[in-house]
Amino acid sequence: MAAHVKLSGKWKDVKINPNIFMGQDFSGFVCMQELADYDVIQSKPVVKKEKQIDEKKSKHKEKVSTKRGLMSADVHEDSATNQNLDIDHPLKKKRKTKHPDMNIIQPELEGKSDSVEKHKDLLNVSSKIQKQASLKKKKFKCDKSQLTELTDDKKKAHDVQDMSAWQNLFVPAPVLTALAEKGFTSPTPIQALTLAPAIRDRMDVIGAAETGSGKTLAFGIPIIHRILELKAQAASAASLGLSADEVTSDQDGTSGLSSDDNCSDKSDTTDSEDDASESEGDNTESEDDTTVSEENSKESEENDTECEKKPTTDTLKPLYALILTPTRELALQVKDHLMIAAKYTGIKVITIVGGMASQKQTRLLRKCPEIVVATPGRLWELLQEGDDHLSKVSDISFLVIDEADRMVEKGHFQEMSQLLDIINSDQQRKEKRQTFVFSATLTFVHQGPLRLKFKKKSIKITEKKKLEMLMVQIGMKPKPKVIDLTRSAGTAESLTEARINTTVDDKDIYLYYFLYKYPGRTLVFANSKDCIRRLVSIFNLLGCCPLPLHADMHQRQRLKNLDRFKSNSHGLLLATDVAARGLDIPDVQHVIHYQIPRTTENYVHRSGRTARASKEGLSVMLVGPEDLQYYRKIMKNLNRDEDLPPFPVDKDIFLGVKLCVSLARNIDKEEHSLNKKKHENLWYLRAAEEMDIELDDDKLLNYLGDDWEQSQSRQKLENLKQHLKSQLNLPIQKKYSGKYPTKSGKLLQSSYYRQGDAIERLKTDSKEKCVIQESNKVMTKAKLSKKKRNHRYEHTEK
Numbered sequence: 001m002a003a004h005v006k007l008s009g010k011w012k013d014v015k016i017n018p019n020i021f022m023g024q025d026f027s028g029f030v031c032m033q034e035l036a037d038y039d040v041i042q043s044k045p046v047v048k049k050e051k052q053i054d055e056k057k058s059k060h061k062e063k064v065s066t067k068r069g070l071m072s073a074d075v076h077e078d079s080a081t082n083q084n085l086d087i088d089h090p091l092k093k094k095r096k097t098k099h100p101d102m103n104i105i106q107p108e109l110e111g112k113s114d115s116v117e118k119h120k121d122l123l124n125v126s127s128k129i130q131k132q133a134s135l136k137k138k139k140f141k142c143d144k145s146q147l148t149e150l151t152d153d154k155k156k157a158h159d160v161q162d163m164s165a166w167q168n169l170f171v172p173a174p175v176l177t178a179l180a181e182k183g184f185t186s187p188t189p190i191q192a193l194t195l196a197p198a199i200r201d202r203m204d205v206i207g208a209a210e211t212g213s214g215k216t217l218a219f220g221i222p223i224i225h226r227i228l229e230l231k232a233q234a235a236s237a238a239s240l241g242l243s244a245d246e247v248t249s250d251q252d253g254t255s256g257l258s259s260d261d262n263c264s265d266k267s268d269t270t271d272s273e274d275d276a277s278e279s280e281g282d283n284t285e286s287e288d289d290t291t292v293s294e295e296n297s298k299e300s301e302e303n304d305t306e307c308e309k310k311p312t313t314d315t316l317k318p319l320y321a322l323i324l325t326p327t328r329e330l331a332l333q334v335k336d337h338l339m340i341a342a343k344y345t346g347i348k349v350i351t352i353v354g355g356m357a358s359q360k361q362t363r364l365l366r367k368c369p370e371i372v373v374a375t376p377g378r379l380w381e382l383l384q385e386g387d388d389h390l391s392k393v394s395d396i397s398f399l400v401i402d403e404a405d406r407m408v409e410k411g412h413f414q415e416m417s418q419l420l421d422i423i424n425s426d427q428q429r430k431e432k433r434q435t436f437v438f439s440a441t442l443t444f445v446h447q448g449p450l451r452l453k454f455k456k457k458s459i460k461i462t463e464k465k466k467l468e469m470l471m472v473q474i475g476m477k478p479k480p481k482v483i484d485l486t487r488s489a490g491t492a493e494s495l496t497e498a499r500i501n502t503t504v505d506d507k508d509i510y511l512y513y514f515l516y517k518y519p520g521r522t523l524v525f526a527n528s529k530d531c532i533r534r535l536v537s538i539f540n541l542l543g544c545c546p547l548p549l550h551a552d553m554h555q556r557q558r559l560k561n562l563d564r565f566k567s568n569s570h571g572l573l574l575a576t577d578v579a580a581r582g583l584d585i586p587d588v589q590h591v592i593h594y595q596i597p598r599t600t601e602n603y604v605h606r607s608g609r610t611a612r613a614s615k616e617g618l619s620v621m622l623v624g625p626e627d628l629q630y631y632r633k634i635m636k637n638l639n640r641d642e643d644l645p646p647f648p649v650d651k652d653i654f655l656g657v658k659l660c661v662s663l664a665r666n667i668d669k670e671e672h673s674l675n676k677k678k679h680e681n682l683w684y685l686r687a688a689e690e691m692d693i694e695l696d697d698d699k700l701l702n703y704l705g706d707d708w709e710q711s712q713s714r715q716k717l718e719n720l721k722q723h724l725k726s727q728l729n730l731p732i733q734k735k736y737s738g739k740y741p742t743k744s745g746k747l748l749q750s751s752y753y754r755q756g757d758a759i760e761r762l763k764t765d766s767k768e769k770c771v772i773q774e775s776n777k778v779m780t781k782a783k784l785s786k787k788k789r790n791h792r793y794e795h796t797e798k
């Protein structure tokens with residue numbers, strides 16, 4: 001507290017609306033208190049106080065801008081001399097792409113003389129934006145000096161980061177600040193190769209790189225860069241006295257925008273944009289049910305008030321970018337990633353996805369966000385309803401199709417081709433637009449089913465043909481930049497893969513064994529919702545607290561489960577392929593394919609939920625007899641000459657957990673059949689009631705027994721549960737000791753059962769196997785030479 005203020009009252013907590021912090025750099029800020037009663041011993045003029053703060057700030061800004069100035073000077077120099085990234089990039093030298101003929105459709109990069117000017121503009125914009133942000137901060141009635149200190153500290157921390165690896169990639173200064181804050185000190189390979197052609201040369205980009213390699217920012221940063229540029233141009237045109245219409249049509253060709261901005265609510269509807277085989281139910285969710293939707297509701301609250309104010313100029317604001325993703329969760333995640341990068345730019349990003357109240361989304365759209373991330377179903381719906389902001393989709397400056405191979409799959413998204421028709425309807429705008437198409441399996445070409453191979457008219461799809469088809473479908477410009485960093489193995493480099501051969505019946509036991517022995521955040525994939533439901537029930541009984549995720553669940557619950565999974569380092573998520581693509585859940589250690597995916601692409605994407613951002617991860621396939629053909633197909637399509645290594649299983653523990661699993665399965669079976677019978681009876685009773693028919697108990701569809709029989713079966717179920725509980729409480733040695741003798745006949749040391757690292761265990765096992773193989777070889781060699789010697793000896797004796 002300042003020395004000239006004498007305290008005569010008490011500090012009181014100040015209630016603040018958390019929305020005021022949105023988009024502001026206040027992390028580290030703990031609480032706000034006010035002191036209403038105090039005596040001033042020696043008053044200082046307020047102007048002087050503010051002057052001091054301003055001086056402090058300007059000194060800091062000088063420091064920051066000198067540093068940034070140096071960096072951007074480097075950028076200019078390099079862009080002027082036009083270092084051709086495609087040829088000279090060290091990453092390219094180190095890493096040979098799988099497709100050397102890719103250059104056929106890659107034009108040479110040309111330096112652009114105006115790049116220096118553009119970047120000067122950008123720096124101006126960034127400093128303007130920072131000024132605006134600091135002005136905004138002043139609006140809050142709080143201890144300004146305290147806040148300045150906090151933000152200054154943070155900025156100092158950013159300046160300490162060495163961000164030189166981003167040089168020459170044209171990353172705008174405010175984005176660089178946000179990246180530094182996030183600790184992203186260098187670009188990932190796909191980012192390093194995409195940014196220059198996308199930003200400097202404004203090329204369309206087709207990008208393929210392994211899962212978890214940072215593709216989101218590879219398209220996100222160029223979009224943010226260009227939006228800042230367009231906004232700067234608009235601002236300078238406005239300062240020259242041009243009208244808003246002239247400005248927008250000058251810069252982006254946006255025109256004919258309706259200013260009808262009424263606040264009428266639109267009804268919520270169902271959608272089915274996710275995995276094609278899964279139809280989804282919609283829900284009417286409350287605003288603050290999950291952390292993710294909480295964020296949405298915060299946005300919408302803010303927008304409610306905004307909406308009442310109805311800023312008419314907002315409706316004239318262009319929609320700059322549209323990003324389409326196959327799932328709702330992915331759309332929300334892409335929005336989050338972009339918001340992190342755009343933190344200091346003032347650019348707004350919103351999501352338009354199914355399963356969430358469309359009224360809120362309509363309200364958010366009224367704020368005219370620069371970027372919309374959407375799933376096709378809901379986007380189409382709101383477009384059909386005539387949303388003003390969305391009606392600008394044919395004027396967008398950027399179109400991104402994330403997970404593009406999935407998005408344009410035949411018959412997958414009905415709305416996709418209609419959407420593309422509208423987006424591409426204006427030929428002039430289409431030519432000006434920049435399009436990004438990304439996926440980990442974009443350039444992935446493999447043989448179709450054998451029966452198609454021998455069909456007369458079957459066309460052999462090459463990688464080039466696949467991309468050309470994609471370009472036509474999406475409406476890309478003729479010569480896009482194609483960046484393919486995928487390995488021929490398909491999966492991420494840091495991924496360890498293994499298999500467990502099993503019978504269908506034993507899959508549950510192997511899964512429980514794995515979860516028991518290797519706790520850690522684990523994502524289990526199955527092919528159907530029914531399978532997920534059964535597994536959830538069994539693993540709940542086994543005390544594993546599984547979280548389901550499939551397309552039949554309410555969106556609210558889906559997001560809740562995802563959040564819970566993210567926050568539990570030992571979490572277990574049981575999911576269908578709705579979670580296979582794009583989800584960036586931090587530190588998933590294991591992916592288990594309880595059922596083998598039907599396509600190789602799905603295997604790559606499912607496995608890609610672990611081993612992200614160069615971290616290690618393990619993928620294990622449980623291969624039953626019915627899975628064998630799919631397993632072989634995946635191995636063939638991924639050019640694997642050898643089978644995946646078998647995951648080592650300690651038979652003793654396996655036997656120890658077997659009893660628990662079979663008890664849980666029995667309980668589940670009993671409960672399931674009882675519930676099914678009850679459900680059928682209820683349905684029958686209701687139908688009878690509707691027809692005014694009275695039914696006796698013995699006339700129901702399923703006879704559940706008399707009262708005594710029913711209490712007996714309840715008791716039986718209860719006993720089974722008690723038995724399972726006592727088994728689960730036993731240490732693993734005791735579970736099998738006596739009943740299941742070990743191979744050696746000895747009771748093994750407890751350390752043997754220590755829960756541990758699955759990848760380490762697999763590696764040790766393969767090393768041990770190598771050593772055994774080597775020693776076997778040596779022994780056979782020794783035996784052979786001994787035999788030879790004996791033979792020679794016998795020969796000479798003769």
Ligand SMILES: Nc1ncnc2c1ncn2[C@@H]1O[C@H](COP(=O)(O)OP(=O)(O)OP(=O)(O)O)[C@@H](O)[C@H]1O
Binds near residue numbers: 186210212215217582
């Ligand atoms: N330059 C960077 N430095 C460090 N981490 C980064 C960088 N860029 C992105 N990341 C992080 O890498 C992770 C993966 O990024 P992202 O989700 O964009 O991958 P992706 O390639 O789109 O994966 P998928 O193919 O599965 O969709 C994210 O957690 C992201 O925050």
